[in-house]
Amino acid sequence: xxxxxxxxxxxxxxxxxxxxxxxxxxxxxxxxxxxxxxxxxxxxxxxxxxxxxxxxxxxxxxxxxxxxxxxxxxxxxxxxxxxxxxxxxxxxxxxxxxxxxxxxxxxxxxxxxxxxxxxxxxxxxxxxxxxxxxxxxxxxxxxxxxxxxxxxxxxxxxxxxxxxxxxxxxxxxxxxxxxxxxxxxxxxxxxxxxxxxxxxxxxxxxxxxxxxxxxxxxxxxxxxxxx
Amino acid sequence: xxxxxxxxxxxxxxxxxxxxxxxxxxxxxxxxxxxxxxxxxxxxxxxxxxxxxxxxxxxxxxxxxxxxxxxxxxxxxxxxxxxxxxxxxxxxxxxxxxxxxxxxxxxxxxxxxxxxxxxxxxxxxxxxxxxxxxxxxxxxxxxxxxxxxxxxxxxxxxxxxxxxxxxxxxxxxxxxxxxxxxxxxxxxxxxxxxxxxxxxxxxxxxxxxxxxxxxxxxxxxxxxxxxxxxxxxxxxxxxxxxxxxxxxxxxxxxxxxxxx
Numbered sequence: 001x002x003x004x005x006x007x008x009x010x011x012x013x014x015x016x017x018x019x020x021x022x023x024x025x026x027x028x029x030x031x032x033x034x035x036x037x038x039x040x041x042x043x044x045x046x047x048x049x050x051x052x053x054x055x056x057x058x059x060x061x062x063x064x065x066x067x068x069x070x071x072x073x074x075x076x077x078x079x080x081x082x083x084x085x086x087x088x089x090x091x092x093x094x095x096x097x098x099x100x101x102x103x104x105x106x107x108x109x110x111x112x113x114x115x116x117x118x119x120x121x122x123x124x125x126x127x128x129x130x131x132x133x134x135x136x137x138x139x140x141x142x143x144x145x146x147x148x149x150x151x152x153x154x155x156x157x158x159x160x161x162x163x164x165x166x167x168x169x170x171x172x173x174x175x176x177x178x179x180x181x182x183x184x185x186x187x188x189x190x191x192x193x194x195x196x197x198x199x200x201x202x203x204x205x206x207x208x209x210x211x212x213x214x215x216x217x218x219x220x221x222x223x224x225x226x227x
Numbered sequence: 228x229x230x231x232x233x234x235x236x237x238x239x240x241x242x243x244x245x246x247x248x249x250x251x252x253x254x255x256x257x258x259x260x261x262x263x264x265x266x267x268x269x270x271x272x273x274x275x276x277x278x279x280x281x282x283x284x285x286x287x288x289x290x291x292x293x294x295x296x297x298x299x300x301x302x303x304x305x306x307x308x309x310x311x312x313x314x315x316x317x318x319x320x321x322x323x324x325x326x327x328x329x330x331x332x333x334x335x336x337x338x339x340x341x342x343x344x345x346x347x348x349x350x351x352x353x354x355x356x357x358x359x360x361x362x363x364x365x366x367x368x369x370x371x372x373x374x375x376x377x378x379x380x381x382x383x384x385x386x387x388x389x390x391x392x393x394x395x396x397x398x399x400x401x402x403x404x405x406x407x408x409x410x411x412x413x414x415x416x417x418x419x420x421x422x423x424x425x426x427x428x429x430x431x432x433x434x435x436x437x438x439x440x441x442x443x444x445x446x447x448x449x450x451x452x453x454x455x456x457x458x459x460x461x462x463x464x465x466x467x468x469x470x471x472x473x474x475x476x477x478x479x480x481x482x483x484x485x486x487x
Contacts, residue, residue: 012482016229017276017295019478023231023471024270024296027238029464030245031268031299039293050277051293063265064309067407092267094305095405097421104267104302121327121402121435134435154294156272157302189467200474207481214485 005213008206014039014049015203021051022196025187033058033070033089033158034185036192055149058186060178066123067093067101070181075143075172079159080115081107087144087169089183090158101131105157111139112171125179143175229478230274230295235471237298241268242468244301245461252449253458260343260415261447262306263454271297305407306417308342311448313440319375320346320354323445326437328400328429334360334416340401340426343415345444354383358414366395377441381431400436401426 018039028034035053060070069091071077076087086107093109096102101109101116108115111131120133129141146152151164162169248266255261276293313323322344324330329340332355339360346362349355352370354362368375372385381398403409408422419426429436 016231016478017293019474020229020231020234020295023234023238023468023475024298026464026468026471027234027241027298028268028270028296029238029467030241030266030461031270034270034299037294037296049293051295063307065265065305065307065407067405090269094407094422095424097424099404099424104269119404153275153292154270154273154296156270156297158269189463193467193470196471196474200478203478204481207485210485211487 005210008210008213012203012206012210015199015206017049017051018199019196019203022192022199025192026189026196029185029187029189031158031185032092033183034187035089036185036187037154052150053152053154054186056186058184060181060183062180063182064180066180067095068180068182069093069125069141070178070183071143071176072178072181072183073176075145075175076160078110078142078144079103079107080110081105081159084161086155086159086161087146087152088158088160091177091182103158105159110142112142113139116141125177127176127178129175129177141175141177143172143177144169145172229475230297232472232475232479234271234296234298235468235475237271237300238468239465239472241266241299241301242461242465244304246458246465248304249454249458249461252454253451256447256449256451258343258415258447259345259444260311260341261449262308262311262342263447263449264304264306264411266304267302268299269302271300273297306409306411307448308406309448311445313443314446315442316444317442318345319377319441320348321442321444322346322377322398323440323443324400324431324437325440326435327406328402328431328436329406329417329426331363331399331401331426332356332360332416333363334358334412334414337418338363338426339412339416339418340403340409341415341417342445344439356415360416362398364396364399366398368395369393377439379432379438379440381439397430398439399428400431401428402434402436403427 021037021039025036037051040052079086093101099117099119116139118133122134124132131138147168152160153163155161244266248264252263273294273296278292332339346354352368354366368385371387374386376384383395384392386392404424409417410420431439
């Protein structure tokens with residue numbers, strides 16, 4: 001076989017992965033605090049590729065909802081789930097039956113001293129993350145940073161799992177929390193659309209090249225039969 | 228099949244839900260006491276093709292693996308209980324709540340809560356909603372009443388033709404730990420759920436419940452401009468996801484044409 005065939009097959013598969021990633025980014029245009037993924041590779045048509053998450057901040061917009069929070073700078077909220085600690089930037093919080101501040105999945109949002117209980121009517125969150133209920137402090141939202149964000153694995157539901165060495169997640173000493181704001185998706189539709197065209201055409205070119213190789217091989221077989 | 232095809236389809240479904248919610252908000256732009264809704268989305272699960280930290284054949288450690296997302300999903304449509312605008316009606320049974328409280332009414336024998344203060348009198352003289360659900364605690368306005376006054380704290384007084392006032396009672400108000408968790412019943416009524424917590428009773432003007440304004444109605448809190456912007460965004464996002472589906476279709480066609 002012509003050795004180029006395998007490179008072309010790999011190349012097609014990579015373009016398919018790129019396309020799937022772009023498609024997922026586009027599907028999450030409206031997802032709160034979504035971070036887009038990219039497939040990166042060392043060299044075109046090589047199998048050494050990986051997916052990376054682009055943690056650049058998304059636009060922060062006002063919602064007016066008392067339990068919406070956004071992190072305008074780097075950092076994550078720390079969440080306690082039955083499966084262990086998870087991190088998220090999605091600040092669409094609500095309360096459970098006991099009045100504990102929880103995420104959409106019902107997992108408690110951790111403050112500096114554990115879960116935050118809200119029993120009262122008037123909730124305000126200061127810029128530094130201090131939660132006040134009816135003007136009385138009820139805890140402070142814990143914001144952490146991750147030294148190497150490539151160790152964060154996406155789990156869906158806007159959660160990230162940390163898989164790196166211990167001590168790589170540290171609390172931020174001066175957190176900034178924007179109360180009644182939410183961070184939007186950081187997907188840029190124009191840029192994704194261009195990347196989609198790019199992936200599509202690369203996929204098409206690989207197919208054309210495969211057809212050419214096929215054609216050449218056929219010709220070679222035919223010619224040898226004649227002799 | 229192509230993963231991206233399904234991701235794009237889930238994106239289209241998500242944006243369709245956005246449009247549904249926006250359409251309902253816009254339809255209720257003049258509904259008394261209406262609270263707008265907002266859809267919330269999250270990313271679906273990820274397929275891990277290679278784990279972070281695994282080694283390649285030449286011994287290099289891959290710093291990150293390959294994770295392919297499977298699209299988006301709606302996780303909830305929540306009500307936004309921001310204060311709506313006040314409209315002066317001068318109608319003495321129109322009341323608006325300036326604050327976070329709810330009125331309690333009894334509908335089909337069940338406790339329901341509402342922010343719509345466009346009350347009427349039923350044939351027996353009870354104060355009720357336009358659907359006939361009685362305001363709690365029940366208050367009966369005597370038939371010889373010429374005017375009714377409701378003060379800031381919800382005390383209802385009926386005046387007879389001689390100008391003598393009779394106190395009929397005090398409107399009670401209720402609040403919830405998490406109003407966004409209330410279940411919308413339609414007809415401007417809400418039902419408490421596990422997510423909202425139980426109703427906490429109070430009197431108007433106390434405990435942050437808010438005060439009552441007679442002769443005013445709380446209008447819908449839908450902001451038309453904001454909804455239009457959301458609609459444009461949802462429509463374009465729907466469109467772009469449909470393009471991704473078309474691209475996936477073309478890619479599959481190309482793959483099929485490999486074998487002649």
